[in-house]
Amino acid sequence: MLTIRGISKGFSGVQALQDVSFDVRGGSVHALCGENGAGKSTLLKVLSGVHRPDQGSLEIDGKRCDFRSAIDALDGGVAVIYQELNLIPDMSIAENVWLGHYSRKGPFVDFKELERKTRESLQKVGLDVHPSTKLGSLSLAQKQMVEIAKALTRNAKVIAFDEPTSSLSSREVDTLFGLIAELKSRGMAILYVSHRMDEVTHLCDACTVLRDGRHVETFATMDGVNAGTIVNRMVGRDLVAPRTEDEQEFGADVLSLNSITGPGLKEPISLSVRAGEIVGIFGLIGAGRTELLKAVYLGSEGEVGIEGQNIPRKGAASSIKSGLVLCPEDRKHEGIVPMMSVAENLNLSIRRTLAKFGIWLASNEERKNAEDFRDRLRIKTASLQTPISNLSGGNQQKVILARWLSERIRVVLLDEPTRGIDVGSKAEIYGIVRDLARKGIAVLFVSSELPEVLALSDRVFVMCEGRVTGSMKTSEATEAKLLALALPKGAGA
Amino acid sequence: MKLKQLLAQSGMILVFILVVIGSYIIAPQFMSKENMISLGLQVSSIGIVACTMLFCLAAGDFDLSVGSSFALGGMVGVLIGNATGSLFLGVIGAVAAGSVVGLVNGVVVAKFKINALITTLATMQIVRGLTNILGHGTPLTASKPGFDFLGNQSYFSLPLPILLMVMFFIAFGVLLNKTVFGRNTLAIGGNKDAALLAGIKVDRTKIAIFILSGMAASFAGVVAASRLIVASNNAGDKLELQAISACVLGGVSLSGGIGTMSGTVVGVLIMGIVENVMRLKSVDAFYQMVVTGAILLLAVLFDRLKLKILSSAS
Numbered sequence: 001m002l003t004i005r006g007i008s009k010g011f012s013g014v015q016a017l018q019d020v021s022f023d024v025r026g027g028s029v030h031a032l033c034g035e036n037g038a039g040k041s042t043l044l045k046v047l048s049g050v051h052r053p054d055q056g057s058l059e060i061d062g063k064r065c066d067f068r069s070a071i072d073a074l075d076g077g078v079a080v081i082y083q084e085l086n087l088i089p090d091m092s093i094a095e096n097v098w099l100g101h102y103s104r105k106g107p108f109v110d111f112k113e114l115e116r117k118t119r120e121s122l123q124k125v126g127l128d129v130h131p132s133t134k135l136g137s138l139s140l141a142q143k144q145m146v147e148i149a150k151a152l153t154r155n156a157k158v159i160a161f162d163e164p165t166s167s168l169s170s171r172e173v174d175t176l177f178g179l180i181a182e183l184k185s186r187g188m189a190i191l192y193v194s195h196r197m198d199e200v201t202h203l204c205d206a207c208t209v210l211r212d213g214r215h216v217e218t219f220a221t222m223d224g225v226n227a228g229t230i231v232n233r234m235v236g237r238d239l240v241a242p243r244t245e246d247e248q249e250f251g252a253d254v255l256s257l258n259s260i261t262g263p264g265l266k267e268p269i270s271l272s273v274r275a276g277e278i279v280g281i282f283g284l285i286g287a288g289r290t291e292l293l294k295a296v297y298l299g300s301e302g303e304v305g306i307e308g309q310n311i312p313r314k315g316a317a318s319s320i321k322s323g324l325v326l327c328p329e330d331r332k333h334e335g336i337v338p339m340m341s342v343a344e345n346l347n348l349s350i351r352r353t354l355a356k357f358g359i360w361l362a363s364n365e366e367r368k369n370a371e372d373f374r375d376r377l378r379i380k381t382a383s384l385q386t387p388i389s390n391l392s393g394g395n396q397q398k399v400i401l402a403r404w405l406s407e408r409i410r411v412v413l414l415d416e417p418t419r420g421i422d423v424g425s426k427a428e429i430y431g432i433v434r435d436l437a438r439k440g441i442a443v444l445f446v447s448s449e450l451p452e453v454l455a456l457s458d459r460v461f462v463m464c465e466g467r468v469t470g471s472m473k474t475s476e477a478t479e480a481k482l483l484a485l486a487l488p489k490g491a492g493a
Numbered sequence: 494m495k496l497k498q499l500l501a502q503s504g505m506i507l508v509f510i511l512v513v514i515g516s517y518i519i520a521p522q523f524m525s526k527e528n529m530i531s532l533g534l535q536v537s538s539i540g541i542v543a544c545t546m547l548f549c550l551a552a553g554d555f556d557l558s559v560g561s562s563f564a565l566g567g568m569v570g571v572l573i574g575n576a577t578g579s580l581f582l583g584v585i586g587a588v589a590a591g592s593v594v595g596l597v598n599g600v601v602v603a604k605f606k607i608n609a610l611i612t613t614l615a616t617m618q619i620v621r622g623l624t625n626i627l628g629h630g631t632p633l634t635a636s637k638p639g640f641d642f643l644g645n646q647s648y649f650s651l652p653l654p655i656l657l658m659v660m661f662f663i664a665f666g667v668l669l670n671k672t673v674f675g676r677n678t679l680a681i682g683g684n685k686d687a688a689l690l691a692g693i694k695v696d697r698t699k700i701a702i703f704i705l706s707g708m709a710a711s712f713a714g715v716v717a718a719s720r721l722i723v724a725s726n727n728a729g730d731k732l733e734l735q736a737i738s739a740c741v742l743g744g745v746s747l748s749g750g751i752g753t754m755s756g757t758v759v760g761v762l763i764m765g766i767v768e769n770v771m772r773l774k775s776v777d778a779f780y781q782m783v784v785t786g787a788i789l790l791l792a793v794l795f796d797r798l799k800l801k802i803l804s805s806a807s
Binding site for chain 1: 670671672673674676677679680683684686687688689690691692693694750751
């Protein structure tokens with residue numbers, strides 16, 4: 001039914017998909033598995049017309065498709081049901097289902113006809129709600145059904161689901177699976193993206209594994225394929241050399257978290273980091289790792305101790321004063337101030353401390369600080385007055401790191417310190433982080449990349465769905481072990 | 494590309510020079526000393542208000558209530574002046590009233606996260622209403638001698654309102670460029686989340702900006718009342734729009750993060766000169782409104798174009 005042929009797609013130097021090919025049969029549920037960054041989302045976006053592939057093509061029933069937009073894809077018979085649904089909460093179900101295709105009577109919308117047609121399509125997905133109900137009042141599972149009904153009205157032949165069960169209760173999951181079976185029996189091709197290995201093995205008829213944007217293997221049948229096999233294919237990459245240094249002696253606890261709670265965290269979390277230690281937190285996107293770091297940094301329930309002293313939890317400024325800093329994950333939205341210069345970005349936080357009486361800018365000290373860090377971290381920039389948006393991702397990240405290193409720090413929290421930057425800068429940033437640890441600073445960092453976690457950390461915590469699911473010394477950790485702990489519910493190697 | 498960027502960055506200075514030359518050609522009396530002083534007096538209120546409007550815009554906010562605060566300042570100033578006979582107390586009272594308006598704006602915007610446009614649209618009406626209540630819906634004449642000092646005294650043959658405006662330009666220019674407060678303002682407008690994570694007290698900075706805005710507007714209002722020896726309940730009508738227009742003309746970005754004092758001064762002067770020349774040529778006031786509106790529209794288009802050019806260059 002759906003043939004994916006040699007699809008490649010790159011984003012400014014990063015190859016998200018490389019020569020991916022596989023078939024999805026009509027009347028089957030085909031799983032798509034892979035770690036974060038394996039290319040699943042990019043592939044879905046190619047399917048739904050959001051991205052155009054650099055190379056390769058899609059075929060539906062042997063007919064070549066060239067989707068230039070989401071509307072093209074829908075008209076071509078491909079619907080993608082994302083985790084974040086594309087529905088309008090303040091409009092009725094009927095309006096949502098037929099958005100852009102309203103029935104009309106002259107210049108007016110024919111609401112009667114609209115509701116009649118909607119009732120029909122709601123029946124097909126087994127949703128027993130009046131079509132005039134406001135969408136916002138539905139549960140997430142019901143909204144998903146509406147999205148599916150919408151796809152059916154456009155005569156979709158291929159429906160792709162992106163992690164559809166991630167926020168459903170088990171009863172709702174059963175309903176959804178029933179519906180998927182129904183769609184399958186009607187001969188539709190279902191592409192099913194999930195991290196949940198039990199779902200993949202039970203629900204799906206075939207499975208494709210992606211890794212680092214490449215196609216690893218397609219299992220045409222799930223006979224003899226278990227979760228272990230799939231996880232193996234997901235991680236089986238060239239291993240980055242692990243830490244060569246011997247087991248180190250670490251000092252006393254520098255950072256201790258005691259029962260930290262917050263949005264996105266399902267259980268209070270306690271952990272500690274010793275002087276000179278680098279502790280990694282691994283987990284899939286949405287596991288609550290960023291939320292944990294933000295809770296620690298910005299304030300929440302629970303206690304944060306530095307060298308045995310509980311620190312005040314009154315927001316970023318008070319944390320910085322206590323020697324605790326957070327280098328955020330989303331460089332573009334939470335790190336840089338794009339129109340400001342490299343120097344201004346670098347001095348953004350320390351400025352208050354350098355300033356005379358805390359008011360007047362200390363231009364000389366600021367310049368010296370910026371020059372100092374430019375040389376120490378080898379930040380490549382035409383000048384310190386260049387707008388930071390002109391720098392490469394790696395160099396921007398170094399500027400942001402320098403912002404935090406300017407402060408008198410005892411603990412540094414790093415959220416995805418090397419996301420979206422090139423290999424060379426990655427190695428340099430690892431060096432900087434190790435240097436910090438050698439100076440006795442406690443480092444707690446979050447990463448979605450297994451090799452990074454294994455290469456950089458002394459100890460690893462694994463998080464999944466807002467909970468810590470395990471911890472171990474890095475010397476005892478393997479990629480498969482960590483991934484097994486990071487995958488939700490019942491999955492494992 | 495280089496030329497385009499240069500034009501985008503300093504385009505308004507060029508426009509300013511062209512406007513001055515053009516004005517001189519159209520109306521030679523434009524360059525006379527008397528007209529320069531009358532131009533200065535004419536823009537003195539907008540100039541003072543534009544200083545703090547620059548900060549609001551740079552932080553990514555608006556303050557639409559400045560026109561009303563301007564009227565309130567004049568009204569409170571004259572009321573206190575008439576009651577006590579002291580211009581000084583009148584000014585203190587006016588500025589205090591303006592700072593209360595600013596405090597309310599700031600707290601609602603920063604702490605309750607209500608859109609600044611809506612917040613200040615509401616306080617604009619509330620304050621205008623309060624001003625009318627205080628003045629019983631009519632202009633109020635200053636009855637005590639000496640109240641006209643602030644508006645009519647001259648030094649070095651320059652009227653005090655012009656000198657005050659220049660002092661505001663300098664003081665707020667220094668505040669923007671030489672203090673942590675000023676740079677933090679731009680950082681907040683440039684990227685609020687980054688600023689917050691960098692330990693900048695975003696809420697407190699925003700509240701301070703709105704308080705300054707209220708104070709500057711009410712101060713300008715009492716200066717104007719002192720000049721006219723009367724506090725008008727309708728004073729400062731559309732002042733907020735004129736101040737925003739002036740800032741945007743001067744290259745201040747409506748989405749925050751970009752803005753300079755020199756640009757704002759140029760913006761204020763361009764607005765003033767265009768009005769001034771039309772007045773010299775006795776153009777009907779209604780045509781003046783059309784032209785002022787057209788200038789604002791062009792300025793916003795220019796702002797958009799500039800961002801596009803600057804971002805495509807990076």
